[in-house]
Amino acid sequence: xxxxxxxxxxxxxxxxxxxxxxxxxxxxxxxxxxxxxxxxxxxxxxxxxxxxxxxxxxxxxxxxxxxxxxxxxxxxxxxxxxxxxxxxxxxxxxxxxxxxxxxxxxxxxxxxxxxxxxxxxxxxxxxxxxxxxxxxxxxxxxxxxxxxxxxxxxxxxxxxxxxxxxxxxxxxxxxxxxxxxxxxxxxxxxxxxxxxxxxxxxxxxxxxxxxxxxxxxxxxxxxxxxxxxxxxxxxxxxxxxxxxxxxxxxxxxxxxxxxxxxxxxxxxxxxxxxxxxxxxxxxxxxxxxxxxxxxxxxxxxxxxxxxxxxxxxxxxxxxxxxxxxxxxxxxxxxxxxxxxxxxxxxxxxxxxxxxxxxxxxxxxxxxxxxxxxxxxxxxxxxxxxxxxxxxxxxxxxxxxxxxxxxxxxxxxxxxxxxxxxxxxxxxxxxxxxxxxxxxxxxxxxxxxxxxxxxxxxxxxxxxxxxxxxxx
Amino acid sequence: xxxxxxxxxxxxxxxxxxxxxxxxxxxxxxxxxxxxxxxxxxxxxxxxxxxxxxxxxxxxxxxxxxxxxxxxxxxxxxxxxxxxxxxxxxxxxxxxxxxxxxxxxxxxxxxxxxxxxxxxxxxxxxxxxxxxxxxxxxxxxxxxxxxxxxxxxxxxxxxxxxxxxxxxxxxxxxxxxxxxxxxxxxxxxxxxxxxxxxxxxxxxxxxxxxxxxxxxxxxxxxxxxxxxxxxxxxxxxxxxxxxxxxxxxxxxxxxxxxxxxxxxxxxxxxxxxxxxxxxxxxxxxxxxxxxxxxxxxxxxxxxxxxxxxxxxxxxxxxxxxxxxxxxxxxxxxxxxxxxxxxxxxxxxxxxxxxxxxxxxxxxxxxxxxxxxxxxxxxxxxxxxxxxxxxxxxxxxxxxxxxxxxxxxxxxxxxxxxxxxxxxxxxxxxxxxxxxxxxxxxxxxxxxxxxxxxxxxxxxxxxxxxxxxxxx
Numbered sequence: 015x016x017x018x019x020x021x022x023x024x025x026x027x028x029x030x031x032x033x034x035x036x037x038x039x040x041x042x043x044x045x046x047x048x049x050x051x052x053x054x055x056x057x058x059x060x061x062x063x064x065x066x067x068x069x070x071x072x073x074x075x076x077x078x079x080x081x082x083x084x085x086x087x088x089x090x091x092x093x094x095x096x097x098x099x100x101x102x103x104x105x106x107x108x109x110x111x112x113x114x115x116x117x118x119x120x121x122x123x124x125x126x127x128x129x130x131x132x133x134x135x136x137x138x139x140x141x142x143x144x145x146x147x148x149x150x151x152x153x154x155x156x157x158x159x160x161x162x163x164x165x166x167x168x169x170x171x172x173x174x175x176x177x178x179x180x181x182x183x184x185x186x187x188x189x190x191x192x193x194x195x196x197x198x199x200x201x202x203x204x205x206x207x208x209x210x211x212x213x214x215x216x217x218x219x220x221x222x223x224x225x226x227x228x229x230x231x232x233x234x235x236x237x238x239x240x241x242x243x244x245x246x247x248x249x250x251x252x253x254x255x256x257x258x259x260x261x262x263x264x265x266x267x268x269x270x271x272x273x274x275x276x277x278x279x280x281x282x283x284x285x286x287x288x289x290x291x292x293x294x295x296x297x298x299x300x301x302x303x304x305x306x307x308x309x310x311x312x313x314x315x316x317x318x319x320x321x322x323x324x325x326x327x328x329x330x331x332x333x334x335x336x337x338x339x340x341x342x343x344x345x346x347x348x349x350x351x352x353x354x355x356x357x358x359x360x361x362x363x364x365x366x367x368x369x370x371x372x373x374x375x376x377x378x379x380x381x382x383x384x385x386x387x388x389x390x391x392x393x394x395x396x397x398x399x400x401x402x403x404x405x406x407x408x409x410x411x412x413x414x415x416x417x418x419x420x421x422x423x424x425x426x427x428x429x430x431x432x433x434x435x436x437x438x439x440x441x442x443x444x445x446x447x448x449x450x451x452x453x454x455x456x457x458x459x460x461x462x463x464x465x466x467x468x469x470x471x472x473x474x475x476x477x478x479x480x481x482x483x484x485x
Numbered sequence: 486x487x488x489x490x491x492x493x494x495x496x497x498x499x500x501x502x503x504x505x506x507x508x509x510x511x512x513x514x515x516x517x518x519x520x521x522x523x524x525x526x527x528x529x530x531x532x533x534x535x536x537x538x539x540x541x542x543x544x545x546x547x548x549x550x551x552x553x554x555x556x557x558x559x560x561x562x563x564x565x566x567x568x569x570x571x572x573x574x575x576x577x578x579x580x581x582x583x584x585x586x587x588x589x590x591x592x593x594x595x596x597x598x599x600x601x602x603x604x605x606x607x608x609x610x611x612x613x614x615x616x617x618x619x620x621x622x623x624x625x626x627x628x629x630x631x632x633x634x635x636x637x638x639x640x641x642x643x644x645x646x647x648x649x650x651x652x653x654x655x656x657x658x659x660x661x662x663x664x665x666x667x668x669x670x671x672x673x674x675x676x677x678x679x680x681x682x683x684x685x686x687x688x689x690x691x692x693x694x695x696x697x698x699x700x701x702x703x704x705x706x707x708x709x710x711x712x713x714x715x716x717x718x719x720x721x722x723x724x725x726x727x728x729x730x731x732x733x734x735x736x737x738x739x740x741x742x743x744x745x746x747x748x749x750x751x752x753x754x755x756x757x758x759x760x761x762x763x764x765x766x767x768x769x770x771x772x773x774x775x776x777x778x779x780x781x782x783x784x785x786x787x788x789x790x791x792x793x794x795x796x797x798x799x800x801x802x803x804x805x806x807x808x809x810x811x812x813x814x815x816x817x818x819x820x821x822x823x824x825x826x827x828x829x830x831x832x833x834x835x836x837x838x839x840x841x842x843x844x845x846x847x848x849x850x851x852x853x854x855x856x857x858x859x860x861x862x863x864x865x866x867x868x869x870x871x872x873x874x875x876x877x878x879x880x881x882x883x884x885x886x887x888x889x890x891x892x893x894x895x896x897x898x899x900x901x902x903x904x905x906x907x908x909x910x911x912x913x914x915x916x917x918x919x920x921x922x923x924x925x926x927x928x929x930x931x932x933x934x935x936x937x938x939x940x941x942x943x944x945x946x947x948x949x950x951x952x953x954x955x956x
Binding site: 124126127128129279281282364365367370371372373374375442447448449450451452453454455456457458459460461464465467468471 | 927
């Protein structure tokens with residue numbers, strides 16, 4: 015049993031441990047929500063608000079998982095109402111980050127596949143600031159902070175139909191724009207890292223600049239002020255970058271010093287631009303959906319319930335005499351059973367080429383072979399949170415189980431690669447794309463499916479170690 | 486040292502061992518040449534003639550390699566003249582088989598990637614019989630045997646410009662055609678395996694039948710007799726199959742019972758048809774080039790020299806006192822040095838994703854990272870043949886070194902996948918192909934590059950075992 019693995023002599027864990035855990039997570043939820051509102055969840059988002067959104071999701075997931083695992087000791091009607099609501103919150107808030115991370119993963123892969131030098135970027139940078147494009151559907155409560163938290167205009171204005179995606183200013187603004195404003199979307203105001211915080215856009219800039227530097231400059235000069243709309247800071251920067259780009263003219267690619275642009279084929283560049291367009295659009299939509307959700311009465315109802323939970327956990331009358339350990343053990347057994355059903359023998363044999371089977375199947379639905387792995391990922395998370403509940407009785411932070419973490423990371427990597435491969439395949443179904451673009455997307459899709467296979471191999475390795483430690 | 490590894494107490498190996506080995510290989514060369522002429526090397530080729538061509542290449546490679554490794558004991562002028570000539574013979578004869586094998590590998594991969602059921606075929610079936618299309622440039626000496634060795638008409642008549650490649654008769658003839666003639670190109674006359682002996686064509690048939698069964702039927706009825714030319718047997722079969730296809734009409738795909746046609750996307754089907762067209766053309770050209778080469782005065786000159794070699798090996802005067810072992814050891818050291826320069830640490834780490842770097846590079850030349858591996862493949866072969874020379878003194882067949890064989894097979898697999906990936910990339914550069922075709926070729930290219938990576942991993946595993954056994 016999981017808790018025996020932790021401490022074989024441990025006493026029964028009372029339901030009060032769960033109550034304490036739920037109160038703590040509810041408090042964390044409310045703290046994150048307050049921080050999210052303070053750091054500007056409106057039209058622009060800062061590093062702080064992204065961090066707050068992550069904390070909000072983290073707490074929501076933990077509360078929801080605990081309601082599931084420890085359902086017998088909780089008021090059934092209450093937990094039946096809460097769980098789908100919390101799942102809606104974490105699901106809605108997760109989408110924007112997921113699209114940003116997917117785009118980053120695909121653009122980095124395109125660069126790797128082109129033999130280009132790896133970009134000197136922090137891995138998660140793109141995911142931390144949403145597109146600054148003002149969305150008319152977004153609630154207005156974030157607008158006052160927009161001037162403070164405007165992201166670099168070079169990263170924001172998109173020209174969805176131009177093909178060049180017009181992100182030329184990202185380089186130009188790094189070189190010529192006011193650094194403080196350019197880097198407003200990211201924590202440090204240092205101009206050099208600011209340019210590096212948007213690898214996806216840098217790639218797209220390369221793409222756009224390849225054969226269309228004139229057009230990109232024109233797009234920037236027109237689109238940037240137009241998109242900047244009511245935000246004067248953004249407009250000023252947009253003008254400056256547009257001027258800088260215009261001054262650079264045809265020699266813009268050289269002037270902005272893109273180090274590896276020459277290594278991107280036309281196909282890879284176009285594929286990158288297409289993915290950028292599609293995933294940025296999805297991300298922008300997810301952003302405004304999340305903002306709408308956070309401003310909705312449904313969300314306020316949830317927040318109210320969580321506020322009550324922070325002080326009062328609705329346990330059943332019989333909960334006082336219940337040991338939580340068998341419930342946690344049941345969660346662990348569900349995980350173990352699901353893992354046992356996985357094709358681990360295949361996964362443990364390198365280069366089994368299993369993940370790319372059906373790679374050219376006409377069925378556009380998600381890869382059916384991935385579903386059991388995604389399911390194990392969720393069950394692993396339930397198991398991990400159940401452990402946290404049991405360990406919370408010790409009064410100290412639960413010790414990190416590196417093996418569980420490793421297995422979880424492998425499954426995250428599996429999920430990300432699976433969805434990135436799907437996005438590449440989806441982009442390839444865009445009508446009227448060039449054959450070179452489609453070819454690059456095919457290579458990219460296969461590359462990500464092999465990443466899926468690699469993640470399964472990594473999980474299998476982690477799990478074998480894990481299985482030794484577990485009775 | 487290699488020979489110490491075999492027998493640490495072995496005495497010096499005299500040059501006479503090399504003379505005996507060369508005489509035996511020369512005799513084998515002449516035997517294979519005679520067999521090749523007897524089994525019909527003309528417009529059509531049989532299993533026997535393909536086997537004879539392989540034996541011819543094998544002997545030529547061994548003689549050429551021995552001239553290289555043991556150069557100091559051989560008449561320098563003579564060996565300088567012989568080596569490029571023998572390389573020309575084996576190189577020219579290898580091409581046809583290489584194109585056939587490449588096509589087979591790519592079509593099987595397309596099927597695998599489409600999640601289609603694996604085809605129940607002997608792995609080397611396609612490679613054993615060249616296209617039966619009469620080539621006007623081919624010498625006429627094979628014509629008498631054409632009636633005997635006509636390959637299945639369904640596998641032969643190509644409609645290069647139609648896109649449907651017109652191979653519908655391959656199924657129809659299996660069901661309705663005279664089995665004896667249909668299966669003439671393959672050893673057993675059983676109709677069921679006869680249909681299975683051409684997996685590549687079966688794929689192409691699926692392709693053609695998908696949306697164009699009427700057109701395929703029309704092509705068959707027109708093209709088959711036209712292509713069959715002077716061969717009455719082929720013409721009769723062509724007519725029969727055309728009729729059968731016509732009778733089946735639009736329901737032909739169902740009627741011929743293709744088991745997995747539905748699983749091939751349009752893109753995969755078109756990619757298969759494109760590769761079939763391009764590689765079959767290359768193979769046909771290689772076939773007639775080989776026939777021309779075998780009929781050339783240059784080849785007759787080589788054959789005459791090999792005939793002399795079969796009885797008289799031109800050793801240097803000093804050869805009598807020379808030990809062959811240091812020369813063989815030098816060959817082994819060249820191999821070991823070249824292997825040491827390979828990135829084996831990377832290759833030994835599964836899913837290193839190194840082989841697909843530059844996968845989208847705009848440079849159409851062969852992958853530069855593959856060259857050192859190809860070089861090791863050649864050096865391994867030189868080492869293996871040098872061992873054969875030393876072991877030939879024992880008077881018995883050299884014992885198979887399974888580890889050397891395993892390493893060699895991994896490098897063959899590496900070479901094949903590298904060239905198959907190149908062929909897919911090359912096909913994707915065909916002008917005016919559909920995006921779906923290009924996408925499928927991209928997936929196929931990446932798949933084969935991962936096969937390259939898998940082969941390097943396999944080599945590394947073999948070599949580590951090998952290194953333990955070697956001092």
